[in-house]
Amino acid sequence: MTERLVVVGGDAAGMTAAARARRRRVPDELEIVAFERGPFTSYSACGIPYFVGDLVTDIDELVARTPEEHRRNGIDVRTEHEVVGIDVDRRRVRVRDLLSAGGEERDEPFDQLVVATGAVPFRPDVPGIDADGIFGVQTLADGVAVRRAIDERAPNRAVIVGGGYIGLEMAEALVRRGLEVALIDLTEQPLAATLDADMGALVADALRAVGVTLHMGEPVDGFDTTDGGAVRAVRTARRMLPADVVVLGTGVRPETRLAEAAGIALGDTGGIVTDSRMETSVDGVWAAGDCVETIDLVTGRRGVVPLGTHANKQGRVVGINATGGDVRFPGVVGTAASKICAYEVARTGVTEREAARAGIDVVAATIEATSRAGYFPGAEPITVKVVAERPTGRIVGAQIVGEEGAGKRIDVLATAIWNRMHVDEVAGLDLSYAPPFAPVWDPVLVAARKAASML
Numbered sequence: 240m241t242e243r244l245v246v247v248g249g250d251a252a253g254m255t256a257a258a259r260a261r262r263r264r265v266p267d268e269l270e271i272v273a274f275e276r277g278p279f280t281s282y283s284a285c286g287i288p289y290f291v292g293d294l295v296t297d298i299d300e301l302v303a304r305t306p307e308e309h310r311r312n313g314i315d316v317r318t319e320h321e322v323v324g325i326d327v328d329r330r331r332v333r334v335r336d337l338l339s340a341g342g343e344e345r346d347e348p349f350d351q352l353v354v355a356t357g358a359v360p361f362r363p364d365v366p367g368i369d370a371d372g373i374f375g376v377q378t379l380a381d382g383v384a385v386r387r388a389i390d391e392r393a394p395n396r397a398v399i400v401g402g403g404y405i406g407l408e409m410a411e412a413l414v415r416r417g418l419e420v421a422l423i424d425l426t427e428q429p430l431a432a433t434l435d436a437d438m439g440a441l442v443a444d445a446l447r448a449v450g451v452t453l454h455m456g457e458p459v460d461g462f463d464t465t466d467g468g469a470v471r472a473v474r475t476a477r478r479m480l481p482a483d484v485v486v487l488g489t490g491v492r493p494e495t496r497l498a499e500a501a502g503i504a505l506g507d508t509g510g511i512v513t514d515s516r517m518e519t520s521v522d523g524v525w526a527a528g529d530c531v532e533t534i535d536l537v538t539g540r541r542g543v544v545p546l547g548t549h550a551n552k553q554g555r556v557v558g559i560n561a562t563g564g565d566v567r568f569p570g571v572v573g574t575a576a577s578k579i580c581a582y583e584v585a586r587t588g589v590t591e592r593e594a595a596r597a598g599i600d601v602v603a604a605t606i607e608a609t610s611r612a613g614y615f616p617g618a619e620p621i622t623v624k625v626v627a628e629r630p631t632g633r634i635v636g637a638q639i640v641g642e643e644g645a646g647k648r649i650d651v652l653a654t655a656i657w658n659r660m661h662v663d664e665v666a667g668l669d670l671s672y673a674p675p676f677a678p679v680w681d682p683v684l685v686a687a688r689k690a691a692s693m694l
């Protein structure tokens with residue numbers, strides 16, 4: 240008998256699961272149906288800032304696989320169909336057709352279910368938050384809406400609320416589009432949840448250098464609107480910032496409303512709980528991507544780490560396991576990278592601040608070097624910070640800020656953390672050297688050596 244796999248959410252996690260399942264089972268054995276609320280499938284939300292900033296001009300370039308391509312691959316994709324309920328006992332989902340006049344609903348049965356509903360931008364609960372012109376950014380449709388507002392309304396002033404990496408990438412994009420951009424955050428530095436203060440200060444300088452005005456340590460009190468309901472200013476205790484457009488970079492929360500209503504277990508951090516095979520508390524119901532909790536291999540704690548890299552890997556694990564395989568998602572070490580104005584910014588493991596919160600006693604070594612041999616054209620400053628556990632010397636974190644060629648160096652340190660290496664071992668690694676790529680002592684080795692000497 241043909242089994243039926245239903246996927247809720249048609250982006251990274253959901254469609255990776257569907258495509259992997261399709262490769263393992265022919266349509267006669269397994270029918271695969273994917274429901275997606277929006278018009279796009281398998282898109283790169285990560286590319287939204289580059290689309291808004293006009294580095295990418297064609298939205299199609301951000302779509303890895305269209306609904307039609309998925310259908311040709313034997314996956315029955317139904318876009319603009321929203322799943323509004325999951326009945327795990329009767330093994331069916333309730334689906335609303337968003338294109339039908341009355342929003343028709345019907346039940347769709349499943350044998351296996353994949354919940355890949357992603358995340359939703361966090362919207363601070365302040366007056367005026369629902370005004371026209373205030374955008375959260377998560378799906379490609381959100382990106383299209385922001386770009387349309389810039390193209391059609393030709394705004395002059397933008398305020399970014401929240402200095403996480405999405406807020407900063409969007410700030411840079413809007414500067415590229417010629418807007419006057421201000422950034423407000425309640426913390427004292429940009430990327431406060433990602434970097435330690437000393438490294439975040441470098442990023443703040445890079446933002447100021449392109450003309451972004453920073454207002455740090457200022458919570459937003461509310462938004463003022465025009466008579467027509469459009470945003471016109473952002474209010475804090477200290478100032479009123481005029482704004483024709485506002486982008487929220489205040490983080491995301493896992494989209495778990497469906498799962499919660501269905502009785503699927505959520506964890507303390509708000510994400511769906513799964514085992515390492517990505518199966519939820521309900522047999523044959525799987526979850527992957529921004530909506531799930533995962534384990535941090537450095538601290539041993541569970542958390543929600545909403546990144547595309549994990550969504551794709553977890554989706555693959557689900558696609559294999561939901562079709563009878565047995566693979567695991569091992570967890571994460573908190574590696575992330577972003578390009579903010581002149582700088583490539585990257586981190587892995589824990590920051591000094593996160594180490595303190597997790598009760599890990601650490602030393603931290605920061606060094607400045609160059610990305611290439613000092614004499615080689617294009618050599619640029621690079622700052623590397625390595626965090627090591629005391630007294631063991633195990634490397635538990637690293638941060639890098641620098642120009643071209645800096646960011647991907649974090650992968651060496653991520654690999655070292657993954658393998659529980661000690662800083663003196665990292666300092667002795669056989670890393671490549673030639674003047675166009677690195678000084679003879681790569682900055683990674685120098686930082687690790689300094690950390691080792693401090694232990």
Ligand SMILES: Cc1cc2nc3c(=O)[nH]c(=O)nc-3n(C[C@H](O)[C@H](O)[C@H](O)COP(=O)(O)OP(=O)(O)OC[C@H]3O[C@@H](n4cnc5c(N)ncnc54)[C@H](O)[C@@H]3O)c2cc1C
Nearest residue numbers: 248250251252276284285322357528529545546547548550
């Ligand atoms: C601006 C931006 C930049 C980013 N940059 C990076 C980066 O550089 N590196 C990185 O690793 N990650 C990055 N990310 C994060 C990455 O995009 C996400 O982690 C990834 O998209 C998560 O994939 P997902 O499938 O879990 O969720 P999503 O991509 O959010 O997809 C979930 C889908 O489910 C659909 N859906 C939700 N509920 C329902 C329902 N009830 N019925 C039907 N459909 C539903 C939604 O419409 C959505 O399309 C970025 C994100 C943004 C917004």
